Amino acid sequence: MSPAESGPPRHLHLRAAGTSLVLELVDDLLPVVRHWGVDLGELDQDDLVALTLAGREALGDSPFDVADSVALLPEHGRAWIGRPGVEGSRSGRDWSPAFRTTRSPESATAPEGTQRVVVHAADPAAYLSLVLEVELHPGGLLRSRSTLTNTGEETYDVGAVRTALPVPERATELLDFTGRHTYERIPQRQPFSAGVHSREVRTGRTGLDAVHLLCAGEPGFGFRHGQVWAVHLGWSGNQQAYAERLSNGARVLGTGEALEHGEVRLDAGESMTTPWTYAAHGIGLDEVAGRFHAWLRSRPHAPSRPRPVTLNTWEAVYFEQSLERLTALADLGARVGAERFVLDDGWFGGRRDDTTSLGDWVVSPDVWPQGLGPLVDHVHGLGMEFGLWVEPEMVSLDSDLARAHPEWLFSAGGRRGLDSRQQQVLDLGHPGAYAHVRDQIVHLLRTYDIAYLKWDHNRYLNDAGHTPGGEPGVRAHTLAAYRLMDELRAVRPGLEIESCAGGGGRIDLGVLDRCVRVWASDCIDPLERQQIQRWTFALLPPGWVGTHVGSPRSHTTGRRHDLSFRAQTAIWGHMGIEWDLTTASEEELDVLGRWVAFHREHRDLLHGGTVVNGDHHDEDTWVHGVVAQDRSEALYGVVSVRRPVSGPGRVRLPGLDPERRYRVTVPDPGGDGVLERRPMVPWARTGVVLPGRVLAEVGLPMLPLHPEHTHLVHVGEAR
Numbered sequence: 001m002s003p004a005e006s007g008p009p010r011h012l013h014l015r016a017a018g019t020s021l022v023l024e025l026v027d028d029l030l031p032v033v034r035h036w037g038v039d040l041g042e043l044d045q046d047d048l049v050a051l052t053l054a055g056r057e058a059l060g061d062s063p064f065d066v067a068d069s070v071a072l073l074p075e076h077g078r079a080w081i082g083r084p085g086v087e088g089s090r091s092g093r094d095w096s097p098a099f100r101t102t103r104s105p106e107s108a109t110a111p112e113g114t115q116r117v118v119v120h121a122a123d124p125a126a127y128l129s130l131v132l133e134v135e136l137h138p139g140g141l142l143r144s145r146s147t148l149t150n151t152g153e154e155t156y157d158v159g160a161v162r163t164a165l166p167v168p169e170r171a172t173e174l175l176d177f178t179g180r181h182t183y184e185r186i187p188q189r190q191p192f193s194a195g196v197h198s199r200e201v202r203t204g205r206t207g208l209d210a211v212h213l214l215c216a217g218e219p220g221f222g223f224r225h226g227q228v229w230a231v232h233l234g235w236s237g238n239q240q241a242y243a244e245r246l247s248n249g250a251r252v253l254g255t256g257e258a259l260e261h262g263e264v265r266l267d268a269g270e271s272m273t274t275p276w277t278y279a280a281h282g283i284g285l286d287e288v289a290g291r292f293h294a295w296l297r298s299r300p301h302a303p304s305r306p307r308p309v310t311l312n313t314w315e316a317v318y319f320e321q322s323l324e325r326l327t328a329l330a331d332l333g334a335r336v337g338a339e340r341f342v343l344d345d346g347w348f349g350g351r352r353d354d355t356t357s358l359g360d361w362v363v364s365p366d367v368w369p370q371g372l373g374p375l376v377d378h379v380h381g382l383g384m385e386f387g388l389w390v391e392p393e394m395v396s397l398d399s400d401l402a403r404a405h406p407e408w409l410f411s412a413g414g415r416r417g418l419d420s421r422q423q424q425v426l427d428l429g430h431p432g433a434y435a436h437v438r439d440q441i442v443h444l445l446r447t448y449d450i451a452y453l454k455w456d457h458n459r460y461l462n463d464a465g466h467t468p469g470g471e472p473g474v475r476a477h478t479l480a481a482y483r484l485m486d487e488l489r490a491v492r493p494g495l496e497i498e499s500c501a502g503g504g505g506r507i508d509l510g511v512l513d514r515c516v517r518v519w520a521s522d523c524i525d526p527l528e529r530q531q532i533q534r535w536t537f538a539l540l541p542p543g544w545v546g547t548h549v550g551s552p553r554s555h556t557t558g559r560r561h562d563l564s565f566r567a568q569t570a571i572w573g574h575m576g577i578e579w580d581l582t583t584a585s586e587e588e589l590d591v592l593g594r595w596v597a598f599h600r601e602h603r604d605l606l607h608g609g610t611v612v613n614g615d616h617h618d619e620d621t622w623v624h625g626v627v628a629q630d631r632s633e634a635l636y637g638v639v640s641v642r643r644p645v646s647g648p649g650r651v652r653l654p655g656l657d658p659e660r661r662y663r664v665t666v667p668d669p670g671g672d673g674v675l676e677r678r679p680m681v682p683w684a685r686t687g688v689v690l691p692g693r694v695l696a697e698v699g700l701p702m703l704p705l706h707p708e709h710t711h712l713v714h715v716g717e718a719r
Contacts, residue, residue, distance in 0.1 A: 011048035012107055014115045015039055017140035017291070019281055023117065024052055028100040029078065030071040030132065031119055033166055036142065037227065037281045057249060070166050070250055072132060072144055075099065082244045083196070083254060086128075087159035090152065094126035102129075112298070113138035127152025139294030142279040143234075150266035158264040162256035163277040164244075167229045171216035171251060174243050175285075177535060178209045182523035182556045184504040185212055185535040192216055192251065198242040200258050204425075204461020204474045206236050208505045213539055214241040214253055215285070223613035224284040224654055231255050232292070232539065234509035235275035237461075237478035253279070260472035275510055285538060286612055286654075293541040293611065296512065303496075303516050306603055307543050308339035308385060309596055310576035312454070315524075315555050317580065319346040319353055321367050325582075327378045332581035334382035336589055337596035341379045342387035342454055347372065349399065355422040358394045359401030361440035376448050387452030388444065392437045393481060394459055395426045401436065408433035410473060412465025420459045428480035429466050429473050438484055445492045454519070455485070457501035485514035498546065507536065512544070517574055519546045524578055525554035526561050526569035527708050530639055533573060534613070534624065542626065543607030547573030549592065551580065561708060563588060564670055567595035568637060568710045571669075572606060572626075575599045591670045598669035605633055612655035620644040621705070625713075627655035631692075634662075634715040640705035652699035653715060656692030661718040663689050664700065666711060689718045 011034070014021040022035040022043075034052050043051070069078055073085025077098035089095040099121035106118040115136045122129040131147040144163045150156040172192050176199060179186045190197070199211040215221075217228040233239050233255040240258045245251045255277045264272050280291040296302060311333035317325060321343075330341050348364055349357030363371050372388075379386045395402050395409060397419070402409065409424045410417055417424060428434045444450060466473035489495050499506045499515040503522035512518070520536045523529065529547065536545050549570045553560050570576070575596065581589065599606070606626050612634075614623030621644060625636030638651055656662060665687040681701045688700070695715070703711055 011045060011052070012105070012117060013040070013043055013048060014117070014136040016113070016115065016136050016138050017294075018287075019136070019140035019142070019291075021134075021136055021142060022048060022051065023134070025101075025105055025119075030073055030075070030099055030101070030121060031105070031117070031134070032069055032071050036165055036279070037168070037229070070164060070252060072134065072163055072165070073099070073130070073146060073161075074164050074252070081248070082246050082250070082252065083162060083164070083242065085146075085162050085164065086148065088157050089159075090127070090154050090156050094128070094156070097123040097126040097128050099123050099128075099130050122151070128156065137291075137295050137298070139291050139298065140280065140282070141291040141295040143276045144279075145274045145276045147271050147273040148266070149271040150268060153268050156266045157262065158259065158266060158272060159261075160256050160259060161272070161274050162254050163274070164252040164254035165229070165231065165279055167216045167251050167253060169249065169251065170218050170227070171229055172219050173217050173221065175213075175215040175217065176241070177212040179504075180208055181502055182521055183528065184208050184521045184532050186531070187535060192243060192245055194245050194247065196242055196244045198240060200240045201238055202258060202462065204237055204464055204477070205457055205501050206239075206506045206508045206511070208502060210505075210507065211241045212507070212535065213288075214243060214255075215288070216243060216251070216253055222284060222615040223286045224615050227281070227283060228285055228288050229253060229281050230279065230288050232278045232509060233257075233275055234278055234513070235478070236481070236506050236508055236511045237474045239275075257475065259475065263472035263475055278509055289538045289611055292509075292539050296509075296541055296544065297608075301516075303543065306600075307517075307574045307607055309337055309600065310340040310342055310387070310546070310548075310574070311338040311384075312342045312344055312548065312576055312578050314344035314389075315550060315578040315580070319351070321346050323368070323374055326375055328582055329580070330375075330379050330382055330384065332584075332589065333577065334384060336577070336581070336593040337600060338384060338577060340385040340387055340452060342389065342452060343372070343375070344389040344454065345391075345456075347388070356396050356398040358391055358396040358423050359399045359426060359437070361390065361392070361437065361444065363444075372448055376450075380449065385451040386449060387454060388450050389454045389456060390441060391456040391458065392441060392484065393426055393428060393457055393477070394423045396423050401426070405432065405436075407467045408436075409467075410461065410464040411467050412463045412470045414470065417463040423459050425459055425461055425464065425477075427464070427466055427473055427477055428484065429476035434480055434484065438487060441488060442491050445488065445495070450492070451494070452496045452498070453488070454498045454500055455515070457506055482510070482514060489514065504532070504536070507540070512540075517544055517546055520573075523554070523556040524548050524550040525557040525559050526550075526566045527559065527641065528557065529569050530622065530641055533569070534622065537611050541607065542573045542611065543603075545573040546576055547571070548576040548578040549595070550578050551583075563591055563595075565709055567592065567670060568712065571595065571599040571602075572624075572637065574607075575603075594671050595669050598667070602635060605635060609634070610655060614652055614654050616648070616651065618644060618648065621648040621651075623651050623653075625653070625655070631655070631657040631660065632717050636713040636715070637710050638702050638705065638713065639710040640707050643707045644705070648702040648705060650699040651702045651713075652697065653695040653713065656695055656715065658691065658693035658696065660692050661689055662692055662695065662715045663687050663718045664695065665714050666703065667714050669712070
């Protein structure tokens with residue numbers, strides 16, 4: 001193919017849901033983002049040319065100070081002095097590619113409204129070709145990925161392929177997340193200072209300390225105010241997200257895989273395609289979240305039926321499984337309104353504790369002499385679906401699999417990796433290992449009516465060498481895990497998979513191309529869950545996030561909370577139960593049943609509405625909620641997370657139609673009289689009718705709250 005003809009600057013202006021993306025396609029160079037942010041309205045080509053010319057910065061001491069020429073894949077050859085979009089070499093050569101387009105960019109709009117641009121480019125001297133894809137979703141979510149191909153005869157070693165998006169100078173603050181087991185998604189803020197703020201994952205999965213979202217925003221941005229730009233990499237393996245500010249004024253947010261040396265070696269004609277980089281701009285974090293939520297809900301494989309209330313057996317019985325005990329638990333689950341029963345760890349091989357049998361996915365004849373059939377039949381007889389816990393990527397050293405095939409375990413440098421949780425990782429990059437685990441799970445799916453798999457992933461993939469040579473294996477393993485999920489869903493259409501990884505360690509838009517639920521954390525202490533869920537919802541809609549009612553005393557923290565706080569925390573997501581109900585009193589069962597009924601009554605709103613958060617003046621009081629898409633109804637939670645200096649005071653209710661009139665009430669779903677035992681503000685006794693504008697700007701005084709308590713506020717159109 002011959003290079004594209006040079007000509008005057010050309011521009012593409014993509015617009016959707018209040019977002020504009022302006023791409024400059026000048027001569028035969030890769031596209032440059034001239035604007036990504038607030039919708040600029042209708043602009044013709046003359047306007048777009050003027051926008052570019054007017055936005056050019058003065059040159060500094062060097063003519064290479066070209067802060068306004070950052071391509072989506074930045075190149076050193078275009079005066080980019082930061083992280084390049086492509087790193088790699090051919091035995092030390094071809095390390096600084098300079099791509100030129102080989103045909104006119106392709107631009108089209110799909111029937112559902114997604115605007116798509118595809119750019120084909122090559123560097124003949126470096127023997128590389130590139131396909132760059134950019135999409136703007138009707139909900140305002142932007143995404144991009146690249147395919148790099150080796151067109152030469154010698155092998156090309158890829159170090160990195162990154163996507164970078166510029167943000168303006170007024171984005172002076174950064175927000176991302178960290179955490180650890182049972183304390184996921186802890187927010188951290190800092191100035192957008194000069195240099196590189198880089199978050200890298202080298203654990204082979206998205207991470208309990210994952211960046212989740214990397215946000216840059218205007219000073220003091222919050223949920224409802226300040227412009228925010230955010231990026232996320234849809235990938236479940238090693239990765240990086242970074243914010244880079246250069247001395248010439250340029251600021252970018254970037255993402256890419258974190259590849260080990262030698263992990264991607266492209267032989268002649270071979271290609272690699274990067275994961276999608278997702279990006280969203282909005283006024284406040286709520287609008288950014290809304291763009292991600294709209295994207296997830298719009299996909300063809302998004303759940304179309306109500307999310308069933310799930311009873312999971314782990315914290316109820318642990319490894320103490322028996323037909324009698326579990327049928328009794330299922331009976332009580334059905335009584336309180338559960339719709340799905342999930343048998344957790346301990347059903348297979350010799351798995352009586354966590355030291356053995358991972359990899360031997362065969363029903364234990366000792367615990368289940370008649371197989372799982374009697375339990376499955378009992379659960380179905382109660383009107384519930386049946387689900388099963390699996391950990392297909394892991395193997396115990398004390399297992400038939402490890403004894404028969406030690407070469408299928410990851411091993412770098414001729415040594416076995418360190419044990420973690422008494423387990424190792426099964427390298428799905430080995431065809432034999434992949435076929436083994438696939439065939440065993442397929443057999444289960446064909447033997448029993450299993451509607452749901454809780455897919456766990458408890459050990460890091462560090463020191464993950466592919467035997468026998470020890471080459472890095474995380475990328476191949478991650479792609480194989482995706483392929484395995486796809487294959488199992490094809491074997492059993494309608495199968496739903498939950499992504500669990502020691503809790504919330506694998507939550508990203510890559511695995512969510514296969515899964516419709518995530519386990520946000522192994523901690524279901526409602527106080528911790530308030531924060532974990534608050535920030536998980538910054539990426540995922542509530543219906544994708546498992547939120548369970550635990551026992552009165554938390555399994556992970558030892559704290560005790562009343563049922564009202566536990567249930568009011570759990571109703572906001574994909575509700576479930578993680579509690580030995582055989583130990584609950586009759587009164588507790590009745591109250592829990594009323595909370596489940598309330599959730600089921602409102603789950604179309606909870607799972608389909610717009611997530612909102614109030615920027616409340618008291619940091620010890622959190623206000624959050626969900627507003628119906630047509631703004632006819634809303635449900636809010638007012639939460640005291642610490643010891644408040646004073647009561648919540650007036651609480652503003654965001655997201656309503658300012659012109660409509662609404663009736664506001666304080667429901668008591670549990671029917672346990674908790675509201676009657678609190679001092680009552682006058683309006684809450686009978687409800688009040690006010691316009692949405694008043695509720696959003698003036699608000700209402702709220703009931704006093706003790707620490708670690710919450711109450712609900714329901715808003716419906718006044719008739």
